[in-house]
Amino acid sequence: MTTDSIRNTAQDTGRRELLALLVQAVGAAHVLTDPDVTEQYRRDMQPLVGAGRPLAVVRPACTSEVAAVIAACTRHGVPVVPRGAGSGMTGAANAQDGAVTILTSRMTAILTIDAAAGYAVVQPGVITLDLIRAAEAAGMFYAPDPTSSDWCTIGGNLANGSGGPHGSKYGVTADAVLALEVVLASGRVLATGRHTLKGVTGYDLNRLFVGSEGTLGFITQATLRLTRRRPALTTAVAAFASVEEAGRAVTDFIATGQSLALLEIMDQSCFAAVETHLGSRLLDEGGTPAAVLFAQSDSGTRAELAAFEDAARANGAILSFQTDDPAEGEMIMGYWRGLEAALEPLGTWILHEVTVPRDRLAALILSAADIAAETGVFVGVHGHAQDGTVHPMIVYRPDAESASERAGQAYRLILQAALDLGGPVTGEHGIGRMKTEYLADALGEVGLEVHRAIKAALDPGGTFNPGSMFSFGPEERRTS
Amino acid sequence: MNIVVLVKQVPDTYGERTLREDGRIDRERGTPALDEIDERALEVALRLRETAGGEVTVLTMGPPEAVVALRKALAMGADRAVHVCDEALAGSDALQTAAVLAAAVRATAAPGAATFDLVVAGNESTDGRTAAVPAMLAERLGLPQLTFLGSVAVDAGIVTGLRITPEGTTELCAALPAVISVTEGSAQPRFPNFKGIMSARSKPLTTLTLADLADHGLVEAEAGGANSWSLVCTVTARPARAGGTVISDDGTGGSRIAAFLAAANLI
Numbered sequence: 172m173t174t175d176s177i178r179n180t181a182q183d184t185g186r187r188e189l190l191a192l193l194v195q196a197v198g199a200a201h202v203l204t205d206p207d208v209t210e211q212y213r214r215d216m217q218p219l220v221g222a223g224r225p226l227a228v229v230r231p232a233c234t235s236e237v238a239a240v241i242a243a244c245t246r247h248g249v250p251v252v253p254r255g256a257g258s259g260m261t262g263a264a265n266a267q268d269g270a271v272t273i274l275t276s277r278m279t280a281i282l283t284i285d286a287a288a289g290y291a292v293v294q295p296g297v298i299t300l301d302l303i304r305a306a307e308a309a310g311m312f313y314a315p316d317p318t319s320s321d322w323c324t325i326g327g328n329l330a331n332g333s334g335g336p337h338g339s340k341y342g343v344t345a346d347a348v349l350a351l352e353v354v355l356a357s358g359r360v361l362a363t364g365r366h367t368l369k370g371v372t373g374y375d376l377n378r379l380f381v382g383s384e385g386t387l388g389f390i391t392q393a394t395l396r397l398t399r400r401r402p403a404l405t406t407a408v409a410a411f412a413s414v415e416e417a418g419r420a421v422t423d424f425i426a427t428g429q430s431l432a433l434l435e436i437m438d439q440s441c442f443a444a445v446e447t448h449l450g451s452r453l454l455d456e457g458g459t460p461a462a463v464l465f466a467q468s469d470s471g472t473r474a475e476l477a478a479f480e481d482a483a484r485a486n487g488a489i490l491s492f493q494t495d496d497p498a499e500g501e502m503i504m505g506y507w508r509g510l511e512a513a514l515e516p517l518g519t520w521i522l523h524e525v526t527v528p529r530d531r532l533a534a535l536i537l538s539a540a541d542i543a544a545e546t547g548v549f550v551g552v553h554g555h556a557q558d559g560t561v562h563p564m565i566v567y568r569p570d571a572e573s574a575s576e577r578a579g580q581a582y583r584l585i586l587q588a589a590l591d592l593g594g595p596v597t598g599e600h601g602i603g604r605m606k607t608e609y610l611a612d613a614l615g616e617v618g619l620e621v622h623r624a625i626k627a628a629l630d631p632g633g634t635f636n637p638g639s640m641f642s643f644g645p646e647e648r649r650t651s
Numbered sequence: 652m653n654i655v656v657l658v659k660q661v662p663d664t665y666g667e668r669t670l671r672e673d674g675r676i677d678r679e680r681g682t683p684a685l686d687e688i689d690e691r692a693l694e695v696a697l698r699l700r701e702t703a704g705g706e707v708t709v710l711t712m713g714p715p716e717a718v719v720a721l722r723k724a725l726a727m728g729a730d731r732a733v734h735v736c737d738e739a740l741a742g743s744d745a746l747q748t749a750a751v752l753a754a755a756v757r758a759t760a761a762p763g764a765a766t767f768d769l770v771v772a773g774n775e776s777t778d779g780r781t782a783a784v785p786a787m788l789a790e791r792l793g794l795p796q797l798t799f800l801g802s803v804a805v806d807a808g809i810v811t812g813l814r815i816t817p818e819g820t821t822e823l824c825a826a827l828p829a830v831i832s833v834t835e836g837s838a839q840p841r842f843p844n845f846k847g848i849m850s851a852r853s854k855p856l857t858t859l860t861l862a863d864l865a866d867h868g869l870v871e872a873e874a875g876g877a878n879s880w881s882l883v884c885t886v887t888a889r890p891a892r893a894g895g896t897v898i899s900d901d902g903t904g905g906s907r908i909a910a911f912l913a914a915a916n917l918i
Contacts, residue, residue, distance in 0.1 A: 449842035453844075
């Protein structure tokens with residue numbers, strides 16, 4: 172026997188032992204190894220990054236099962252990849268060769284909705300919309316919604332530090348977290364935070380784990396802050412003949428000090444796709460507007476939409492309309508909601524995310540249009556105007572020559588444009604496997620050292636999601 | 652050609668749908684929506700109007716909040732709306748509903764109002780799913796009924812269509828006026844565009860009570876939940892999905908799967 176084949180045999184034995192331990196932990200029915208079955212858990216929504224072939228996909232039902240799975244993996248030196256719905260956009264939940272993907276799909280209980288204390292206790296596999304609905308039934312509101320609430324999970328929202336259109340008024344997922352239960356690499360269970368509004372006992376470990384993208388621990392339970400249920404939404408729409416005017420309307424509105432529940436911008440490319448898809452133009456004449464703003468208020472007063480309309484008109488809006496009728500509002504928002512379905516027939520789409528200072532929105536949108544022309548792929552920008560996080564949609568025909576390379580080029584050029592405008596590497600989607608190369612520069616030497624020290628302290632064996640977020644040098648990359 | 656389209660507000664199929672203990676829809680929960688099949692019926696009517704002219708009236712029987720469904724139909728392009736709204740109507744079954752709608756259809760054709768040539772309905776609502784109202788309505792109105800149409804055309808006072816059922820496809824025709832019901836394949840409904848949403852605000856929307864319909868042939872004993880012929884005795888929640896059948900392949904897996912599917916009438 173050669174040294175290699177001895178090593179391979181030892182590895183096979185180790186894998187068999189580990190699989191037996193996984194079966195013992197969660198039951199044979201919940202250890203998936205058939206490639207046809209595990210295929211559906213290999214990727215998230217990002218088409219530009221690769222995915223490996225997992226050793227197994229496991230579905231634990233409770234914290235102690237998660238702990239048993241992770242402890243066994245750590246002992247065998249096999250990495251784990253935590254995975255929610257797979258709605259992420261950075262490949263962070265993508266399978267890795269020989270690793271164990273851990274699903275939250277059996278941990279879907281909403282354990283407590285306490286309206287008086289203003290919080291909910293949930294398991295990580297709860298679909299975000301289910302929590303929103305359960306809160307609503309109790310007269311409460313759970314605000315963080317990354318716009319994919321009908322299928323994304325709370326666990327995924329926490330791991331990514333998700334944002335969404337409500338972020339600027341209500342805060343993002345991180346702001347809603349009161350307490351977490353986290354399984355560490357050793358299999359021990361950490362409790363962070365508190366159930367009260369305030370709490371400064373020790374380091375803020377909630378914030379450490381939220382947005383850690385599955386690289387530090389596995390969140391098995393979360394206590395999330397709820398607010399009172401909102402009054403009915405009022406809705407406004409404004410259209411502009413130039414992106415700059417729309418941008419100035421946003422800046423002018425923000426300067427009034429008012430805050431909308433939602434303020435979304437859509438550029439001409441996106442809006443034209445929606446108009447085509449719906450078979451319905453917004454304006455009778457003059458074609459597709461250069462930019463459209465959608466505004467929704469949930470304050471129960473008219474002040475926000477009045478200020479919005481003033482700002483829109485003062486900046487030359489070619490259409491400005493508002494309604495306090497929820498049904499009319501719903502119909503207007505149909506234009507906003509129609510985007511992804513509108514892009515579907517155009518090809519494969521990538522929901523990019525960049526964040527810029529919110530007075531630089533127009534500059535970013537104009538750069539994106541230049542980049543679309545330069546790379547020859549479709550780029551349309553929409554996003555959260557009130558906080559400066561926008562989503563350039565890159566659409567390409569995968570069968571066209573060098574299309575995915577050009578899409579990748581557009582992705583990097585747009586990110587560079589946002590960085591040049593003073594934005595962070597990521598505002599709400601995370602690093603994952605898409606933006607690893609930017610992390611070191613963004614954090615700086617000291618920042619990266621601190622990150623690595625934290626990673627080494629909590630996950631010394633590199634169990635959690637190696638290859639995502641950090642790009643280690645070859646000497647540091649684990650070989651398993 | 653003047654067309655009446657029957658529409659209904661139902662709990663959104665994509666949302667949570669629950670019944671109260673008395674078997675009625677829990678309107679507190681779930682999102683109300685204009686029934687998708689009715690949007691298709693409306694689309695059929697709007698396309699007929701595009702070629703033949705005339706007016707499209709949307710008609711619903713429902714609680715006060717059902718007005719939202721009518722307004723969506725107006726935004727999609729209907730010319731006017733009629734809402735039969737009366738507390739006594741709660742709990743009506745298909746028979747009472749058909750009686751009331753028949754009177755309401757006659758009311759829209761009363762002197763001074765436009766007459767109608769065609770009544771278009773969805774083949775079955777996504778909540779009640781009796782699929783009986785269009786036929787009952789035709790009987791009440793003494794008109795020909797062409798139900799479960801997958802396609803519709805009107806030419807020279809004759810409505811024709813393909814009736815599509817599991818048993819086969821039949822080409823039907825009738826002289827107008829007539830009642831038709833359409834299936835999912837009949838038309839892809841349009842999205843209410845901005846102009847439509849704006850103009851819906853000024854379109855006529857009439858509300859009728861049972862008393863208003865007395866002049867149009869509605870007999871009191873035939874209307875309202877109190878006179879319902881059917882009674883909900885019990886309500887049972889759909890059982891939670893069972894764990895499924897696991898077939899381990901020992902060489903006979905293929906034929907066992909085939910037998911399983913055949914037993915469930917799936918192949």
